Amino acid sequence: MLDKVVSVSFGELALKGLNRSYFENKLVKHVRRVVRDFGEPKVYKEQGKLYIEAEEFNIDEIVNTVKKVFGIVLVSPCYRIEKDLDEITKYSIEAVKEAMSKRDIKTFKVQCKRADKQFPMNSMEVARKLGHEILKEVDGLSVDVHKPDLYVYVDIRTNAYIFTEKISAYGGLPVGTNGKGLLLLSGGIDSPVAGFMMAKRGLQISAVHYHSYPFTSERAEEKVKKLAEILSVYCGSFRFYSVNLLDIQKAINENCPEKEMTLLSRRFMMKIAEKIAVKEEIDALITGESMGQVASQTIKSLNVTNSAVDVPIFRPLIGMDKTEITDIATEIETFETSILPYEDCCTVFLPKHPVTRPKLEDIERSESVLDVDKLVNEAIEKMEVITIHP
Amino acid sequence: MEVYLDNSATTKPRKEVIDEINYMLKNAYGNPSSLHRMGFEAEKRITDSRKTISNCLGCREEEVYFTASGTESNNIAIQGIVNRFKKRGNHLITTKIEHSSVINIFKHYESKGFKVTYVDVDDRGIVDLKQLEENITDETILVAVMLVNNEIGTIQPIRDIKTIINKKNKDTKLHIDGVQALGKIPVNVKKFAFDTFAFSGHKIHGPKGIAGLYIKKGLNLSPIIYGGNQESGIRSGTENVPGIVGLGKAVEIDMENFQKEKSYIANLKKYFLDRVRDEVEDIKVNSIVDEDKCAPHILNISFLNIRGEVLLHYLEEKGIFVSTGSACSSNNKSKTKSRVLDAIGLSDNEVEGAIRFSFSYNNTKEEIDYTVKCLKNSVDEIRKITMR
Numbered sequence: 001m002l003d004k005v006v007s008v009s010f011g012e013l014a015l016k017g018l019n020r021s022y023f024e025n026k027l028v029k030h031v032r033r034v035v036r037d038f039g040e041p042k043v044y045k046e047q048g049k050l051y052i053e054a055e056e057f058n059i060d061e062i063v064n065t066v067k068k069v070f071g072i073v074l075v076s077p078c079y080r081i082e083k084d085l086d087e088i089t090k091y092s093i094e095a096v097k098e099a100m101s102k103r104d105i106k107t108f109k110v111q112c113k114r115a116d117k118q119f120p121m122n123s124m125e126v127a128r129k130l131g132h133e134i135l136k137e138v139d140g141l142s143v144d145v146h147k148p149d150l151y152v153y154v155d156i157r158t159n160a161y162i163f164t165e166k167i168s169a170y171g172g173l174p175v176g177t178n179g180k181g182l183l184l185l186s187g188g189i190d191s192p193v194a195g196f197m198m199a200k201r202g203l204q205i206s207a208v209h210y211h212s213y214p215f216t217s218e219r220a221e222e223k224v225k226k227l228a229e230i231l232s233v234y235c236g237s238f239r240f241y242s243v244n245l246l247d248i249q250k251a252i253n254e255n256c257p258e259k260e261m262t263l264l265s266r267r268f269m270m271k272i273a274e275k276i277a278v279k280e281e282i283d284a285l286i287t288g289e290s291m292g293q294v295a296s297q298t299i300k301s302l303n304v305t306n307s308a309v310d311v312p313i314f315r316p317l318i319g320m321d322k323t324e325i326t327d328i329a330t331e332i333e334t335f336e337t338s339i340l341p342y343e344d345c346c347t348v349f350l351p352k353h354p355v356t357r358p359k360l361e362d363i364e365r366s367e368s369v370l371d372v373d374k375l376v377n378e379a380i381e382k383m384e385v386i387t388i389h390p
Numbered sequence: 391m392e393v394y395l396d397n398s399a400t401t402k403p404r405k406e407v408i409d410e411i412n413y414m415l416k417n418a419y420g421n422p423s424s425l426h427r428m429g430f431e432a433e434k435r436i437t438d439s440r441k442t443i444s445n446c447l448g449c450r451e452e453e454v455y456f457t458a459s460g461t462e463s464n465n466i467a468i469q470g471i472v473n474r475f476k477k478r479g480n481h482l483i484t485t486k487i488e489h490s491s492v493i494n495i496f497k498h499y500e501s502k503g504f505k506v507t508y509v510d511v512d513d514r515g516i517v518d519l520k521q522l523e524e525n526i527t528d529e530t531i532l533v534a535v536m537l538v539n540n541e542i543g544t545i546q547p548i549r550d551i552k553t554i555i556n557k558k559n560k561d562t563k564l565h566i567d568g569v570q571a572l573g574k575i576p577v578n579v580k581k582f583a584f585d586t587f588a589f590s591g592h593k594i595h596g597p598k599g600i601a602g603l604y605i606k607k608g609l610n611l612s613p614i615i616y617g618g619n620q621e622s623g624i625r626s627g628t629e630n631v632p633g634i635v636g637l638g639k640a641v642e643i644d645m646e647n648f649q650k651e652k653s654y655i656a657n658l659k660k661y662f663l664d665r666v667r668d669e670v671e672d673i674k675v676n677s678i679v680d681e682d683k684c685a686p687h688i689l690n691i692s693f694l695n696i697r698g699e700v701l702l703h704y705l706e707e708k709g710i711f712v713s714t715g716s717a718c719s720s721n722n723k724s725k726t727k728s729r730v731l732d733a734i735g736l737s738d739n740e741v742e743g744a745i746r747f748s749f750s751y752n753n754t755k756e757e758i759d760y761t762v763k764c765l766k767n768s769v770d771e772i773r774k775i776t777m778r
Binding site for chain 1: 699700703706
């Protein structure tokens with residue numbers, strides 16, 4: 001009896017000692033969630049690996065979906081068969097032929113692992129026997145034990161599994177195993193990448209977005225929700241807080257120096273985010289800021305922004321170049337959406353000459369003429385909350 | 391207060407129309423193709439509706455075909471004419487201010503190797519007749535023109551257009567997109583010898599998902615979709631019986647009230663315009679004020695130094711619903727800029743700030759006063775923020 005399955009190997013999880021089962025269970029939950037759309041296929045554990053039952057016609061799509069789950073290191077499409085040497089031989093040959101139909105292969109090596117020590121032959125014997133049979137059945141192949149074009153992996157467990165591909169996944173830790181983070185999500189290239197990177201380290205993400213409706217359009221808002229949806233493919237469903245900053249921007253515009261507009265707005269964004277974080281028991285804020293990229297991201301500006309709140313702010317992109325960030329954005333498929341040309345809330349009130357070396361005292365003095373708490377509370381009262389689904 | 395001033399986008403169905411549709415859905419749900427009496431009843435209701443509409447258009451019953459949308463009607467007419475007459479010539483003419491359901495068909499044929507002329511309009515949106523005349527040749531098989539423009543309301547001089555076509559090439563067919571015209575200005579398809587004429591239900595207080603097409607007898611167009619040969623084979627697919635009956639009802643009431651409602655709307659529009667001119671500075675009126683040259687229900691105004699979309703949302707906040715001339719985006723103006731407003735020569739600033747108000751018999755003077763007040767306040771506030 002032949003079945004197609006996808007095998008999943010965990011990485012770093014193995015190091016987590018007694019917590020292992022907690023991490024593993026989280027991971028299984030995430031895998032079940034992402035494959036649900038394929039007709040809720042059976043997902044099961046077998047001697048330290050996770051297996052998903054698949055069909056010939058959807059196995060590639062399942063592989064592509066599953067490899068986006070953080071905490072997974074390798075994914076392989078496999079044949080699952082009974083632990084019978086004739087069957088194993090037959091499908092090893094089959095697997096070699098299938099691989100050869102896809103790419104040019106001259107040399108191969110059989111690598112066998114035997115978790116089931118009851119199996120009558122040991123790993124070396126199985127490998128030797130299969131190598132021999134493959135050579136006999138398939139023309140134009142030779143064995144190379146050092147650098148073969150093709151590895152034929154045979155795992156003998158409760159069942160026997162044969163596979164020829166080990167596809168790298170993102171690694172990291174299962175989402176939610178390291179607490180929660182609130183991502184400040186704009187419509188740009190950087191913030192989705194920052195969210196991706198922190199989710200990869202096991203943070204469960206929520207996102208807050210600031211807009212200046214109706215000076216920013218509904219399309220701009222839709223674009224950000226679209227970005228959130230792409231992110232949720234990796235980090236699962238999450239809360240999305242949408243905050244209208246217009247009244248705050250109007251107040252700043254009327255009462256404070258024009259050149260401080262952006263920085264003062266940033267401080268308000270942080271304060272609002274902190275308030276949401278405290279209420280929702282979120283442990284940190286996440287931004288896509290990168291050192292020196294724009295006026296509000298010089299070290300002095302970042303310090304001024306930082307000092308608006310007490311909660312830690314993670315900036316995973318701080319030391320990265322734009323090209324590095326763009327590469328990740330392209331990889332995680334947020335780039336195309338990020339570059340759609342809709343205005344964001346900063347552009348409406350963009351100062352002509354923003355400060356780049358602000359002094360905290362100056363900014364605080366400007367801010368002191370505003371009723372900060374009232375403005376923050378009003379913005380939060382009017383905020384919309386939705387749940388983003390992949 | 392809720393003020394709906396987007397009647398060119400769609401209209402509120404009349405109560406009588408809704409009642410008819412309800413009745414049909416509840417009681418007369420038979421398939422007109424069925425041989426039993428349920429089918430016959432449905433078929434009879436379709437025939438009645440067709441009769442009403444043919445009376446309104448001034449044509450024969452068998453020249454009226456039901457479709458699912460104005461877009462579909464335009465497609466059946468234009469594609470049908472091109473397919474039928476392409477052996478005779480490969481030149482097509484339309485104007486620069488057509489609806490996308492016309493212009494995109496012409497673009498398609500252009501990409502397939504047809505020669506297409508897009509005739510200019512003047513600063514009021516009236517077709518350049520001299521240019522039209524110069525461009526019609528022996529090769530020209532079709533001229534397609536919109537009778538009433540959807541964004542600015544301009545009525546095309548259809549008699550002059552037909553005269554020119556007739557003088558230059560008698561075989562050239564004339565398709566009229568009448569979606570914004572029916573129910574708003576007098577229409578008679580025989581008077582100016584249209585070959586095809588498209589109209590739609592939801593623009594005349596009828597239901598959505600139902601529209602119609604007049605095809606002159608003997609034109610023998612081939613369909614663009616195939617199936618059970620309903621609507622004499624022109625539009626296969628089980629008839630939208632409730633929609634057809636609703637459309638018939640909408641046309642019937644419209645004919646009864648035509649003079650009364652149209653002069654009411656025209657007066658309301660004039661009152662609104664006078665008040666806006668008094669109250670709001672820096673505007674440009676893009677619609678023709680002369681009643682003979684502009685449909686009574688459409689008024690397009692540019693509010694300078696304002697993004698129309700922002701103003702639209704300010705008004706929406708106050709319960710007033712209007713349209714913009716363009717879907718705006720800060721980095722890519724040309725892509726989403728209104729073709730029509732561009733064609734009548736507006737500057738970027740004027741296009742950006744354009745708002746279309748479109749009226750119906752449901753609007754009242756109180757609504758207009760409220761709208762003018764909100765308009766003035768919104769424009770002032772937006773200008774204060776953006777013109778720093």
